[in-house]
Amino acid sequence: MLLFDKVGATISEGISLVRDREIRLGVTGLSRGGKTALITSLVNNISAFGLKGYEDRMPRFPEYAARGISYGGIAKSRDFSVTSFPYGSIMKTLEQDPPQWPESTDGISEIRLEIRYRNSRWYLMGDEDRIFLDIWDYPGEWLMDLMLLDMEYEDFSEKCRERLRVLDGVVSGKEFADRAAKLDWQGAVNDDDLHEAVTAYTSWLRKCKDQGFALLIPGRFLLPGELKGAPALEFIPCPDPEAGKNAGISSLYAVLRERYNYYRDRIVRGFYRECFSRLDRQIVLVDCLKALKGGRETFYDINDAFDTLLSHFSYGSSGFLSRLFSPRIDRVLFAASKADHITNDQHQNLLSLLRSMVLGAMQNVRSAGSQAEFVTLSAIRATECRHYKKGDLDTDILVTGYPDDKPYFPGSIPSKWSREDMEFFQKNFDFRSLRPPKLGADRIIPSMNLDVVLHYILGDKL
Ligand SMILES: Nc1nc2c(ncn2[C@@H]2O[C@H](COP(=O)(O)OP(=O)(O)O)[C@@H](O)[C@H]2O)c(=O)[nH]1
Ligand SMILES: [Mg+2]
Known part of the structure; x- marks a missing residue:
């Protein structure tokens, strides 16, 4: 009997090996886009799998009931060099009285669920x-860096000059330009002057980011993770296309080119190899409401950023990255996050808007043979939508779980970009900072469309 059991185990293990037994899911999006919230909610809700009555929360995840799914616990990570996603401490902040949103973090983290x-x-x-x-949490800002894999220092400098030019009307790059022009590019490195120029460049990037711009390189300047203060980040783009021509090997130009190469070959490529190239599926969170608030430039910048970003998801045989590694993402889900800020009647518009924002990127994904879908999502749902009818007034409104918050109608969302709609939105939309919901006795985080996400990510693998 024992022998039989053993053989049985080996056989089923053998068969299992052939089948997919692990899904590596990347969750990305620009910082503050809702990654931590989504991963927390995924872990929380998955840990409720198998509880009595939970299937009522998963109407659009039919495999849940059909496969009798249950939760097996947090599994040991396979990669001990990666920070664990701090689920426990985040739950503590959410369960405080009053509940708090988790603090923002940067860098990569991982959590593995059975x-x-x-x-x-x-x-x-x-x-x-x-x-x-x-599940892998990593900043979208780092993803932008993947375009550097293809660039020499000269190309990088050229790209940055173009960005400085294009964005100049919105965020002035003069401080950086002045400091960079003062440096002696053919002479020896003056660390203090260089550092000031790096600081000016970083502060320009940060201001652009605050305006909602997304295509910002190098990404680690904004979110350095463990590289904070490291010499690998002490470089800047060269403002003068001619400066490299007569640069000797110990000149500032040559030193910065070398640092750039290090950044590209070790840091960016390292991220690519250790994390990105191993993902099977990807959720890209897009904070559409923030993009709308940012106005025209921001909106188009996010469009461009997604094109760039998603060109790295498309690994058709001609993609340059496919020559280097063998990525395998077969499904990408674009999610408009924080959708609990709008009423139900506006979801269709939000979805159309999301589609219009990532249209170019989408075509890349599809032509590479991967699938892409769209969803509106609230990972940690802070409001509920109710219907309100009194006299002539007939409308959807939002209510929170806090008695001192008055019910409100936030406003409507344009379904695509147009100047008038955008201006109307900026003037009239009531975008409140919502307090996180108080969790009930079951400690399950309320969410919106999480079942759609789970169906898309897991359904076909069960
Ligand atoms: N109302 C609401 N706010 C959210 C939701 N998800 C994220 N947020 C807000 O967005 C902030 C940033 O989210 P976070 O998950 O930390 O973003 P990350 O930087 O991408 O990890 C949070 O502190 C919340 O204020 C959501 O589903 N609903
Ligand atoms: Mg985070």
């Missing part, structure tokens, strides 16, 4: 199988 389910294959019928969902 999910159990009943097998549907005839030869395994009734057996319980398991799949690991390995």
